[in-house]
Amino acid sequence: MADDVLSKLKFDADGYMEDSSAWNEKVAEALAAKEGIKLTDRHWVVIKYCRDTFAKTGDAPSLRNITKNTDVQTKELYELFPGGPGKLAAKVSGLKKPTGCI
Amino acid sequence: MAEQKAPRKLCLIASKGSLDMAYPPMILANAARMGGIETHIFFTFWGLDIITKKKQNGLNVAVVGNPNMHPWFHIPTIIGVIPFMSAAATWMMNREIAKLDFPPVGEFMEMLVDAGAHVYGCKMSMDMMKLKKEDLIDGAEVLGAMEFMDIAEGAQIIFV
Numbered sequence: 001m002a003d004d005v006l007s008k009l010k011f012d013a014d015g016y017m018e019d020s021s022a023w024n025e026k027v028a029e030a031l032a033a034k035e036g037i038k039l040t041d042r043h044w045v046v047i048k049y050c051r052d053t054f055a056k057t058g059d060a061p062s063l064r065n066i067t068k069n070t071d072v073q074t075k076e077l078y079e080l081f082p083g084g085p086g087k088l089a090a091k092v093s094g095l096k097k098p099t100g101c102i
Numbered sequence: 103m104a105e106q107k108a109p110r111k112l113c114l115i116a117s118k119g120s121l122d123m124a125y126p127p128m129i130l131a132n133a134a135r136m137g138g139i140e141t142h143i144f145f146t147f148w149g150l151d152i153i154t155k156k157k158q159n160g161l162n163v164a165v166v167g168n169p170n171m172h173p174w175f176h177i178p179t180i181i182g183v184i185p186f187m188s189a190a191a192t193w194m195m196n197r198e199i200a201k202l203d204f205p206p207v208g209e210f211m212e213m214l215v216d217a218g219a220h221v222y223g224c225k226m227s228m229d230m231m232k233l234k235k236e237d238l239i240d241g242a243e244v245l246g247a248m249e250f251m252d253i254a255e256g257a258q259i260i261f262v
Contacts (some may be wrong), residue, residue, distance in 0.1 A: 014210055035125035064203060064213075084138025101129055102204060 005030040016096050020054065023094030031092045035083055039075030041079050043092075045070050050093035060090035111140040111257040113250075118262060119148030121161040121195055122206075127262045128152070128210050129255050142249045142257070143214070145242075149262075150190040150231060158207045163191040169252075188243060197248035209241075215241035222250060 005026050010018040017031075019025060028056055031037050037040075049070050053061040063086055066073050081088040090098050112134045116127040124212035127143060134141045151157040177187055196206070205213060215221055222245040223238050235244050245253075 043107060062203075065204070074213050078135070078216070078218055082138070084134025084136055086133070087138065 006034070006078060011067050012096075014097065016091055017094040020094045020096075023051075024046075026070055031094070033085075035092070037081065037088070037092070040080075042072060042076065045072055046080065046085075046089050049094045050089055050095060054093070055097050057083065059100075060093065060095040060098040062098055063089075064100070064102045078095050108256070109140065110134075112142070113254040113257040113259045113260065114143045115261045116143055116145045116149035117147050117163060119151035119157075120194055120207060121163045122160055123262065124149075124152045124207055125199070125210075127260070128207075128262075129204075130260065131214055131219050132210075132217065134216070135219050140257075141219040142222065142250075143219060143254055144222045144224060144245065145227075145249075146233070147227050148231065150227050150238075152207060153211060153242050154233060154237055155208075155239055156237065158239070161192075162188050163195050163208055164188060165191045176193055176222060176236060191253065211239055214238070220253075224250075238243065 008023055011026065012018055017027075018032060018076065029039055032043070038084070045065060049066055049069075050060055052101070053059070063074070063077060066085075066089065067077060077085045077089075081092075086098060090096065112131070114127045116124070118124070127149075131141050131143050145153050151161060165177045165187050166179050176249055177191065181187060199206075204210065212222070221239070221242045223233070223235075223242055225244050225246045228234070228244060235242070238244075
């Protein structure tokens with residue numbers, strides 16, 4: 001099922017979506033499942049913030065921005081995305097790898 | 103081609119305690135954790151100041167004998183000996199760091215511990231500087247160099 005959603009989409013070599021406008025909530029769930037993550041309300045707080053920031057700035061937010069501007073703090077962020085929130089929050093949100101260092 | 107790669111692991115050795123040398127190991131450790139890489143930081147000698155509660159937020163930039171100052175605030179050695187030059191340079195650097203939205207040292211270390219980086223104080227250096235575990239930040243452990251070598255097995259190691 002998850003593969004169906006993803007099969008029509010294009011990804012770069014690192015698995016980030018080529019076209020972030022093709023992203024929707026079903027895609028997010030499928031991308032998360034691929035990373036072994038089942039999305040909860042708390043994940044959605046992060047994902048929505050990532051999408052909003054991208055809409056405004058054209059870039060994925062830094063983790064520091066996420067923890068500053070949402071109620072998700074560093075510890076929880078790493079629990080939500082155990083494989084590395086720097087990569088995964090952006091990936092699941094259909095965005096490119098964040099360019100920020102922090 | 104399709105060989106299973108072992109998960110990456112990074113060990114940093116932080117041996118310097120000046121403000122300008124405190125940031126590189128913290129930034130690298132943070133970048134590693136953001137990418138899901140297992141990360142260990144061994145703080146030794148002056149580097150211990152970075153995780154010593156009483157010192158970590160009072161780190162300074164040395165202006166004398168520091169050839170690497172940015173051109174527009176380069177301070178010649180002869181000027182650097184004037185009192186307060188180091189304090190002025192420290193103030194400037196702290197301001198630049200804040201502009202980039204990098205947290206101060208204490209907050210940065212807290213963030214790293216929350217991010218799951220393993221933080222160690224070098225036992226020998228601590229004995230020498232009369233420091234106890236309670237003097238270090240929460241989450242830091244005390245470790246001998248040989249134990250660190252065990253942890254570092256198979257890791258990529260960076261000495262700062």
